[in-house]
Amino acid sequence: MAxxxxxxxxxxxxSRxxxxxxxxxxxxxxxRADHxxxxxxxxxxxxxxxxxxxPVAAAARQRDVGDAAGAIWLRADPAYVRPDINGARLLSYGQALNLTADDAASLLRPLKPLFGDAGFPIDAPSPSRWYLRVPAGSKLPQFTSPEQALGADLFxxxxxxxxxxxxxxxxxEAQVVLHNHPLNAQRAAAGLAPVNSLWFWGAGALPDRVQSRHARIASDDETLTALAALAGAQVQARPASWDGELTRGDALIDLRDARDLAALENDWFAPLLEALAQGALxxxxxxxxxxxxxxxxxxxxxxxxxxxxxxxxxxANDE
Structure with missing residues (x-):
C-alpha cells in the first residue's frame, strides 16, 4: 500500500x-498530537x-455538461416545501426527492416557457440538479444554500x-405551475413528497482558478465536490467507513455532518489510527x-x- x-x-x-x-x-x-x-x-x-x-452552480454545470463558460449560472433544484401555521419550510430538495430523468423532464416541460420568457433558460442534465442560465453581467441578489435553509422559515x-x-x-409562479402538475398527484398517491417548489442557489460564473492541495476528496457536499473537480482533485462520494482506498495521495474526508462520536470512532478514528501505527499513513x-x-x-x-x-x-476554553 502506498x-x-x-x-x-x-x-x-x-461542541457538537x-x-x-x-x-x-x-x-x-x-x-499527544500537535495542536x-x-x-x-x-x-x-x-x-x-x-x-x-x-459559484457552485457554474462549477457543477461545468462538471455535468462542460458548457459553463460565458454565462452566470444559478441552481434551481427541485424542492418540497411544506406550509405550516407560521408560513412554510423547506423540507427536502435535489437528490433526496428521488426523481427519475423522466420525472424531471415532465416537471420541466411547463416550467421552460415561464423561465425562458423571463430570459433564464432552465434545464436538468441531472434529475436532481436543475440549472438556470443567466446572461453575463446580470445583477443577482444573495441566495441561501439549501443546507442552510433546510427546516427554516422560508420567508x-x-x-x-x-x-x-x-x-x-x-x-x-413556478410553485403554482408545480402545484398543478399531475406528477405530484401521482407522487402523493405513492406516498412520496411532491415537488412543489424550486430552490435558487449557488449563483456565479465559472471561476478563473481553483486549486487544492488534496489529490483526493471524499464528500457528499455539493459545494466542495463541484469546486474540487475544477481543481483537478479526484472526487468521490464519502464511503460509509474507512476502507483503505484513500491512501493513494493526500486525501480529505468530509465528515462535518457527523454527530455520533461512537460511530466516528468505530468507522473512522480506530482504523485510521491503526493504519498510522502500522506505518501505512x-x-x-x-x-x-x-x-x-x-x-x-x-x-x-x-x-x-x-x-x-x-x-x-x-x-476550547483552555486553548
Missing part, C-alpha cells in the same frame, strides 16, 4: 459532540478559488432587496469546523506524559 502524506478528516465543531466520551486510543492520540488553529473558513482552507466566492431564507423581488415573483489530521486542528504522527507515541483527553468538553 503511503499518503496526510489523511485529513474534516469534522464538525467539537457535547460530553460524548472519546475512546482511549483517540483520547491518547489527540493529547494548532486554522484562521480561515474550513472550505476556504481546502479550496483556493479566484475570484473569491462559491427568512428567500432573496431580499430590489433584485430579490423578481426572483420571489418567479418562484411564486504518514500523518493524520483532525480538522474541526471551529478551527481546531490536531496533527497526529507515529513519532508522537513518545509523548506518553501528556494526559489522555476524555471528551471535547471544556477544551
Amino acid at each position: 503511503s499518503a502524506q496526510t489523511i485529513t478528516l474534516l469534522l464538525p465543531a467539537r 459532540f457535547g460530553g460524548q466520551r472519546l475512546s482511549e486510543a483517540t483520547g491518547r492520540a489527540l493529547a 494548532s488553529r486554522r484562521e480561515a473558513d474550513a472550505l476556504a482552507d481546502v479550496l483556493d478559488v479566484l475570484p473569491r466566492g462559491w 427568512d431564507e428567500l432573496p431580499q432587496g430590489p433584485e430579490g423581488r423578481r426572483w420571489r415573483a418567479l418562484l411564486s 504518514a500523518r493524520l489530521r483532525f480538522d474541526f469546523d471551529d478551527g481546531a486542528r490536531y496533527d497526529i504522527a507515529r513519532s508522537q507515541r513518545w509523548r506518553f506524559w501528556r494526559r489522555q483527553l476524555q471528551s471535547f468538553v471544556g477544551i
